Amino acid sequence: MLNTDTASRVTGPRRFARGAFADLERLARRKRQAGTTVTVILPARQVAETIGTVLTELSALRRPVEADAVPLVDQVVVVASDGDDGTADIARGFDAEVYLESDLMPGYGPNLGKGDALWRGLSVAEGDLVAFADTDSRDFRPELVAGILGPMLTDPGIRFTKGAFRRPFARHDVVDEDAGGRVTEIAAKPLLNVFFPELAGFAQPLAGEFAGHRSLLRSLPFVTGYGVDVGLLIDAAARGGVASLAEVDLGGRINRHQSLTALSRMGYAVARTILDRAGTRSGAAGRFIGDGSAYTRFVHAAATPRGLLTTTYHEPLIERPPLDTLGPEGPQPVVARVR
Numbered sequence: 001m002l003n004t005d006t007a008s009r010v011t012g013p014r015r016f017a018r019g020a021f022a023d024l025e026r027l028a029r030r031k032r033q034a035g036t037t038v039t040v041i042l043p044a045r046q047v048a049e050t051i052g053t054v055l056t057e058l059s060a061l062r063r064p065v066e067a068d069a070v071p072l073v074d075q076v077v078v079v080a081s082d083g084d085d086g087t088a089d090i091a092r093g094f095d096a097e098v099y100l101e102s103d104l105m106p107g108y109g110p111n112l113g114k115g116d117a118l119w120r121g122l123s124v125a126e127g128d129l130v131a132f133a134d135t136d137s138r139d140f141r142p143e144l145v146a147g148i149l150g151p152m153l154t155d156p157g158i159r160f161t162k163g164a165f166r167r168p169f170a171r172h173d174v175v176d177e178d179a180g181g182r183v184t185e186i187a188a189k190p191l192l193n194v195f196f197p198e199l200a201g202f203a204q205p206l207a208g209e210f211a212g213h214r215s216l217l218r219s220l221p222f223v224t225g226y227g228v229d230v231g232l233l234i235d236a237a238a239r240g241g242v243a244s245l246a247e248v249d250l251g252g253r254i255n256r257h258q259s260l261t262a263l264s265r266m267g268y269a270v271a272r273t274i275l276d277r278a279g280t281r282s283g284a285a286g287r288f289i290g291d292g293s294a295y296t297r298f299v300h301a302a303a304t305p306r307g308l309l310t311t312t313y314h315e316p317l318i319e320r321p322p323l324d325t326l327g328p329e330g331p332q333p334v335v336a337r338v339r
Contacts, residue, residue, distance in 0.1 A: 013201060013242060014151065014158065018249040021150025022143060024061070024072060030153045032070045039127030039214070040073050040145055043117040045081040047135045048090060054133070054140045055094040061142050062095055072146060073131075079104065079121040082111065097124070112318055115228025119320040122217055129153075130217055134208035144250055148211040151246035159216050159244040160236040162202060163209035166252040187267035188230055188274070195278035196234055198242050205230050206270065209250065212236065218323040225317055226266045227273030234277045261300060265313055268298045272317055 021027055031038065040058065044051050061073040076096040080088040091098045101111035104120035111117055118132055129152055131145050144163060151158045184206045193200045206229045216236060223231040237245055298315040301308065 013162070013245040013247045014155075016147075016151060016246060016248045018251050020248065021147050021154075024142075024146055025069070027146060027150060027153055028064065028069045028072050031072060034153070036129060036153065037074045037127040038072060038129045038131065038149060039075040039077060039125040040131045040133060041077045041079065041118060041121040041125060042096075042133055042135050043114055043121070043208075044078050044087045044091065044135045045114070045117070046083070046085045046087065048086040050138055050140070051078070051087050051135050052090050052093075053138060054135045055091060055096060057140050057142050058145065059095065061145060072149070075126050077121045077124060079117045081117075099124070108320065112316065113225035115222050115226070115231070116224040116318075116320060118228055119222035119224075119323070122214075122222075123323055125214060128214055129211060130214045131211035132208065144209050145211075147248045147250045148209055151248060152211065152213065155246075157244060158246045159240050160212040160233075161210060161246045161248060162204060162233065163207045163250045164203040164247050165207065165209075165250055183263050183267045183270060187270050191271060191274040192230075195274060196237075199233060199237060202233065202247055203249075204247070205233055216240070221322055222320045223269075223273050223317060224320060225315070226269040227317060230270055231273045231277065234274070261302070264300060265298055265315060268315060269317055276317075 058076060062071050064071050078091040078096050078098045080091065080098060080100055082100055082102050088098050101117050101120060105123055122130060129149060131148055133145055148161045148163050151161045184204060188205050192205060199205065208229060220232060220235045222228055296314060296316045298313045299310060300313065301310045
């Protein structure tokens, strides 16, 4: 039975229904009236099978939707992995800027995961608004990007937007409508309820589709691995308050599924990030982030057909500094653009 007293105290972001920003002409007009520009950043690690579909769909936002209009998206940045599987070659055939991970901000060494790729991509973003989107899905739609841009184009008080999805789990010919998003449900949501209850109203705190004002994003640190999404959510709320955040229903989406072991490692990164942010709030910062910590080791024990096995993974969780702190004129990235 729902405790209505507790429910009434739960605060959350402004929520927008599915289809609220389906009118691309209206969004483009608001963008033109505001004189705003938009960048989309696509982390693209080993996604040769899907990157072409994503860029094809995204091209619909690069064209004006009516006469004398402006396109909704002005710049597309693809950050391909150094161990590329052909993703960069495919992306070069589209109207996008294509970079390898380590060619952006090379003074920081090799890329250390998803969050690092997003941070490096942000270093070359030119738009006033910056949107991020995952590229490992076969059902990518232009509405995914338009939806997360919509709140900020229509309400100047909104500074950061997350997408929300229904995440079915598809295996062979069987689809379980409620079994996707396992790390979100098992790791992220319980910990947010404990340490950041003001953010418990987010349906998808780990969604890879999110957007923010570039000035805000450049003022925030980026965790290098899979903790980046929840880290930015917590930090954006701390900077502007929950009232400056929004969440948009984007329908359903099927992403590439990973093994339970991989999800366990991902959950470890998410948990460490949330606990680190909770420690920062209480004055005990730095316990769960940093290469010199014991928490860089993830020990995974399992009962297998070969018996009881224990594997130790190296899981460093580094925090990249806010880009705006790297000098009075911002970062001076040394890049080798792949086009």
